[in-house]
Amino acid sequence: MSAYYDKRTKNWYCVFYFTDWKGTKKQKKKRGFSRKKDALEYEREFFDKLPSSPDMPFSDMVELYLADKKMHTKLKTYKTKKSRIYTWILPYFNDKDINAITALDIRQWQGELKGAIGATGELLSPAYMQNLITEFSGIFNFAVRFYNLPTNPCKVAGNLVGKKGKSLDFWTREEFDRFIDTFDKTDPYYAAFMTLYYTGMRIGELQALTIADVDLKEGVIHISKTYSVIDGKEMITAPKTEKSNRDVLIPHFLCEILKEQVQRYYKVPPNTRLFQMSRQPYREQMKKHCKLAGVKKIRLHDLRHSHASLLIELGFSALLVSERLGHESVSTTLDIYTHLFPSKQVQVVERLNKLYEGAL
Incomplete structure (x- = not known):
């Protein structure tokens, strides 16, 4: 039995042990239940969730993600990723557990990005903000693939900051x-x-x-x-x-x-x-x-x-x-x-006509 009655507060609480994502045995204590049944239900739900959701701070997941990128990408790419994450993502989500970050949290973060001032003293461009969203989503994809995070909340949140334009600058x-x-x-x-x-x-x-x-x-x-x-x-x-x-x-x-x-x-x-x-x-x-x-x-x-x-x-x-x-x-x-590339649609129609007429 892991549910107990607190005579002082006249409420139930539960105490139990679990093994975290690092393999460390930890104690979990939760108070404030009006019924013993509720305390036991909380424990059951906690253990149902635990195998499929990494109980770790977002900052720890970032370190794991960057360590992986350092091994598998060029140094310059790794440096760019680290700079973006440390400047624009980690300060906002540092204290949250990764499995507690919701799509709503991400939408609020995107809202703050829209008013953020970059190193140039100007607002961040839509293209740069999209790079940040892609980087953030990459961290969650990493957690889903290797640490059993159930879903990537970035996919639910969507992109509220704009997308890269397709126009190119070039000289004739x-x-x-x-x-x-x-x-x-x-x-x-x-x-x-x-x-x-x-x-x-x-x-x-x-x-x-x-x-x-x-x-x-x-x-x-x-x-x-x-x-x-x-x-x-x-x-x-x-x-x-x-x-x-x-x-x-x-x-x-x-x-x-x-x-x-x-x-x-x-x-x-x-x-x-x-x-x-x-x-x-x-x-x-x-x-x-x-x-x-x-x-x-x-x-x-x-x-x-x-x-x-x-x-x-x-x-x-x-x-x-x-x-x-x-x-x-x-x-x-x-x-x-x-x-x-120039459109060839007119040429296609002309040749099909000639092909048909020749066949007749």
Whole structure:
């Protein structure tokens, strides 16, 4: 028997032992029942719930989640996840048990996000808030999969903060030409921006390129790594995905430009990085030369979108664009750029008509 009568309060209470998610034996005591039956019912419901619901603080689950991500994701990805969670999620839910967080709690948190001010001094963008919701949902999915949490309350709560827009910023060929014409052709940034625009590689991939990676005789750039700075330390790691390991064929004019860039180095080992500028100077150069050229300001990553747009305009297929950009699958390419591909519906109807008429 685990239900007892308290003569002082004239109420019933229950006391029992259970084993928590860590395997530690603990005592549970609950007071304030008017009937013995109610106290015993509470104990029964507690044990019914226990096997399928981790009785742990949300902060403990976060540590388990981040430890898993540290083992299975790139360091930069892990750092980004940790920063988002510690800044925008953990402070709000730190004191709650994970199995006590409800969909209503999450909706209230989303409401607070709408009025939150970010590091830039401005309201958080819908895209960034969606990233936070995705991160939060990932923690619950982890708990459901590995710690028997019954459901993910984020799925019930939904998204109240908006979604990422499908619009892309990119330059047309004319806009890029106006931008690049503001550089002296001996400027290393000239070679760097020409390479970014005509290959579609990521900025980290460009920064990681070595002299050995550029085969000017065959006109091929071998992409097998990426460059980043984490906690002030320069790091060369594997690229974003497995498909990011790729060979990108380049036109003759770009070979000539890169040849001049290689010749800047004299008797250096082949593993010397071809472009040794850090990320911030690239941003500063873009800002300065956009103003000089009178073109709209875009991000460094948007040069990658500009290359994709150029290929699509030239009539190349989604498969080729996917291979050149190093996307994990063609579906990724279509998800990002599908609105840029010209509609072929009219051509389909015309050909079906000709096929039918020919058959008759």
